[in-house]
Amino acid sequence: MRDDGAAVVDRGRYPDAVTPWERESWRAAALDWVGGLLAARGLVVDGAPWVRLRPWSVLMRVPLAGRAPVWFKASPPSGAFEGPLTAALARWVPGQVLCPLAVDAGRGWMLLPDGGESFRTVLDREPVGPREWEALLRQYAGLQYDLVPHADEIERLGVPAARTADLPEVFEGLVAVNRALGPDERARLEGLRPRLADWCAELAAVGVPDTLDHADLHDGQLFRPAPGRFTFFDWGDAAVSHPFAGLRVTAERARDRYGPRVLPRLLDAYLEPWTGTGRTSAELRRAADLAWRLSSLGRAAAWGRMFPDASGARPGAVEGARSLLELLAEPPRAAG
Structure with missing residues (x-):
């Protein structure tokens, strides 16, 4: 060429x-x-x-x-x-x-x-109900479940690790390097340390194994070759972390389209592949609630993975700070 x-x-x-x-x-x-x-x-x-x-x-x-x-x-x-x-x-x-x-x-x-039409293109062209989003999340959760045995191999490929037990350390590192945080914002985040450590410990105690998290699975990152069937792409934000962190972005896009009442059915669809593993429904829902909030760490980390700025400035700092501050917001009640 x-x-x-x-x-x-x-x-x-x-x-x-x-x-x-x-x-x-x-x-x-x-x-x-x-x-x-x-x-x-x-x-x-x-x-x-x-x-x-x-x-x-x-x-x-x-x-x-x-x-x-x-x-x-x-x-x-x-x-x-x-x-x-x-x-x-x-x-x-x-x-x-x-x-x-x-x-x-x-x-x-x-x-x-070429992967064909994105899910976003389909949504723009024809009426699509929540059932398609349920199928999407069920398939994605199944993919994550199938990749659990490969978690170490995925990490060896260079995929960033943000394993559940290490999330407090990930938090410390992200806050320390982010220069876009104002003094009050930094103080509020630093005051979150004890609660964040408790959330991470509680999430780890549920025992759902770490695996691949896409971290940005929205309707523009999917192809839909057939109704109820999806092809995933664009793994540049991915990490080896708690799988349930991957629910948030997709669920938020569906909530924006159908309203908050869609969240419980989406959560049920996503958790379906994780049932039958000795964990109660209440434990899985609580884990989803915790992972929803902690997913902000993955998004903050991803904003730092940009082309280097010739000026020496750290790219993505403003967006990363915005993601970190989402840790202070309560997850929607329907997520847990």
Whole structure:
């Protein structure tokens, strides 16, 4: 592929985002990598690529002659685990994730096939009831359950660890490095230490094992190839942590669409794969309540995984501070 300036670039709400795309040498290397992979498969580029630049990724849609496009993704160094993780997931839970066409772990690059329509596109086009969201959460929980035996392997791929027993330490580290917190905000968070330690201990005592948490599973991070069936992608925010932390983002999106009364049925669907393991329904619901609040730590950590800022500023600090402050809010009653 040639860099002829014809690419359509989308910067969204981040016109000043610092990404490697602006460097000619990096851009040429990425285009050569994609072009070589396509040529080896006998595929022909048909038109200008579309490029989406965000502080946390470079995403490029490459149109092909006679078939669906392919997608190139570049992650920041701290998110370079996404390619190897996605490839491993394609082996461990086939059919539930996209299978990469190629991965360059050293450079944080990945080439993916087209996954079809996102769930968000489906929601925009046709009426979809809560049952689809129940099916989504049931499938996601089942995937997490199936990945429990692979938790150590996932961590060895470079996926960040935020294991339940270590969350107090994770909290301390996030608060210490965040310079966007005001003095009053920092004091309120530091005053939360004893309660947070108790929450983590109580959550760990339930005994639900740590596994993979997507950490940002919303309707734009899913394909829906058929009613009641989903394909998960975009694992750049993932961590090895308590699985129930993964419920929050999806449930909040559904609540925004259908109202708070949808939460109990979504919780029941999500917890279904975790029943029958010797834990009572009350224990699982309490664990979900605790994990809902503590999921803010995963979101705060993910905001720090962006392309380095040439100015030396720590990217994502403001967004990370906002996530940390969510620890102070009570979870919705229906979540637990």
